[in-house]
Amino acid sequence: MSIITSLTRMWLTRSTKPFIFKNEYDNVLSYQDCDNLGLYVHIPFCRSICNFCPYCKVRYSKDLCNRYIDALLREIHAVGGQQSGKKETNSLYFGGGTPALAADRLGEIIGAIKEHFVITEGIGVELHPDNVTPDVLRTLKTAGVTKISIGIQSFQTKFQSVLGRTSVDISAMKQALSEVPFETVSMDFIFALPNQTFEDLKADVDAAFQSGANHVAIYPFIDFTFTPSTVTTMPKKEKRELLDAITRYCMDQGYTRSSIWTFSSEADARYSSMTRDNFLGFGCSATTLLKDQFKINTFSVEEYCNRIAEEKLPTSLTLRFTLRQRMIYYLFWTAYSTKVAAGGFEKFFGVPLKKMYGAELKLAKLMGFVTEENGVYSMTLKGAFYYHYYENFYTLSYIDKMWGVMRKEAFPQELTLG
Numbered sequence: 341m342s343i344i345t346s347l348t349r350m351w352l353t354r355s356t357k358p359f360i361f362k363n364e365y366d367n368v369l370s371y372q373d374c375d376n377l378g379l380y381v382h383i384p385f386c387r388s389i390c391n392f393c394p395y396c397k398v399r400y401s402k403d404l405c406n407r408y409i410d411a412l413l414r415e416i417h418a419v420g421g422q423q424s425g426k427k428e429t430n431s432l433y434f435g436g437g438t439p440a441l442a443a444d445r446l447g448e449i450i451g452a453i454k455e456h457f458v459i460t461e462g463i464g465v466e467l468h469p470d471n472v473t474p475d476v477l478r479t480l481k482t483a484g485v486t487k488i489s490i491g492i493q494s495f496q497t498k499f500q501s502v503l504g505r506t507s508v509d510i511s512a513m514k515q516a517l518s519e520v521p522f523e524t525v526s527m528d529f530i531f532a533l534p535n536q537t538f539e540d541l542k543a544d545v546d547a548a549f550q551s552g553a554n555h556v557a558i559y560p561f562i563d564f565t566f567t568p569s570t571v572t573t574m575p576k577k578e579k580r581e582l583l584d585a586i587t588r589y590c591m592d593q594g595y596t597r598s599s600i601w602t603f604s605s606e607a608d609a610r611y612s613s614m615t616r617d618n619f620l621g622f623g624c625s626a627t628t629l630l631k632d633q634f635k636i637n638t639f640s641v642e643e644y645c646n647r648i649a650e651e652k653l654p655t656s657l658t659l660r661f662t663l664r665q666r667m668i669y670y671l672f673w674t675a676y677s678t679k680v681a682a683g684g685f686e687k688f689f690g691v692p693l694k695k696m697y698g699a700e701l702k703l704a705k706l707m708g709f710v711t712e713e714n715g716v717y718s719m720t721l722k723g724a725f726y727y728h729y730y731e732n733f734y735t736l737s738y739i740d741k742m743w744g745v746m747r748k749e750a751f752p753q754e755l756t757l758g
């Protein structure tokens with residue numbers, strides 16, 4: 341499996357050099373002249389731990405959570421204070437974990453961020469269904485949150501029990517969402533679960549839009565090697581049929597495909613922390629992407645707090661990109677929005693996309709993966725399936741390996757992803 345990702349990487353980066361992450365950090369981050377900059381804050385606490393979940397999280401304790409947020413505020417000021425004036429950013433997303441467990445302190449975190457940054461396109465927070473109560477929603481709204489994303493996974497008992505999740509009270513959730521409205525209400529679902537049919541998935545999507553969502557994210561189930569989940573993965577053919585059927589259904593309903601995994605029923609409903617050219621990440625496991633480097637913070641909550649107490653940034657590993665590596669990273673995540681504009685690439689890298697990847701784009705067109713209009717490449721249904729398929733290999737070869745190591749070691753010496 342990793343042979344596919346290795347060969348693709350060598351072909352597209354025109355080099356045998358793997359991605360080498362080193363145990364080095366910079367106390368100053370060069371984000372000041374980055375355009376299209378996003379912000380991310382990680383809150384790694386959950387009431388209980390789900391068997392399928394790969395993210396960096398620990399069981400919630402009020403004490404530890406407060407200590408963590410004190411450290412987080414210091415990290416924000418340490419990075420934000422490196423510039424004079426306020427830097428414009430497009431968005432701020434809180435992920436986890438379950439950020440609403442710290443709902444009473446999100447206002448304080450947002451306040452610290454706003455001392456250094458201007459946020460132009462709103463603030464998003466990931467929620468567990470248990471968090472969707474009028475009280476919590478009001479607290480978030482007062483803090484300045486404009487978008488929420490609720491991790492439903494499935495409304496159906498048979499899949500909730502496979503995933504070890506409890507049932508969701510749809511009418512209470514609908515009531516809370518109508519009492520406290522947000523610009524974007526997204527709901528997350530997982531597809532390609534054992535014996536899941538199009539009817540199952542359609543029922544979930546319909547229930548989401550009927551209970552207050554204006555955006556849904558349908559993620560393919562990924563079986564991470566280090567999670568205790570026993571869920572088996574769906575065969576490729578079935579998965580493709582399911583993905584094509586639900587995509588066609590959403591398009592027929594008039595929903596817009598706002599990214600490879602997401603559909604919205606209203607034009608302004610958007611929720612994506614991924615399609616940003618550059619971003620700064622704060623907190624455990626948060627990543628930072630700049631023009632020439634990628635950084636990932638330590639996964640250990642204790643070591644994170646210790647590092648901040650020593651007045652050092654909590655970076656665990658740094659990858660310094662070659663130009664082609666950065667181009668591939670850019671193209672992979674821009675393609676997630678289902679469109680790549682040649683003009684955007686040229687603006688970012690100062691060189692035409694056709695000059696760097698003309699042959700690959702021609703091949704992608706010939707194979708029916710993309711179409712081109714006025715320099716904008718749009719993914720076809722077939723292209724979207726193969727993106728999904730390839731993303732699965734990428735996740736298992738790169739993210740699974742990296743997170744597997746980072747969960748065990750707070751500051752690994754080096755990590756090579758081939």
Ligand SMILES: C[S@@+](CC[C@H](N)C(=O)[O-])C[C@H]1O[C@@H](n2cnc3c(N)ncnc32)[C@H](O)[C@@H]1O
Nearest residue numbers: 392393436437466467468491528559560561562
């Ligand atoms: C950090 S989690 C969600 C927020 C919240 N803590 C919750 O559980 O409801 C973000 C989303 O990732 C998706 N996810 C988690 N584990 C996954 C897996 N193994 N495969 C595919 N998607 C997954 C889920 O849809 C989940 O809602």
Ligand code: SF4
Nearest residue numbers: 386389390393436437
């Ligand atoms: S899925 Fe959500 S609640 Fe479950 S462990 Fe992951 S972050 Fe926590």
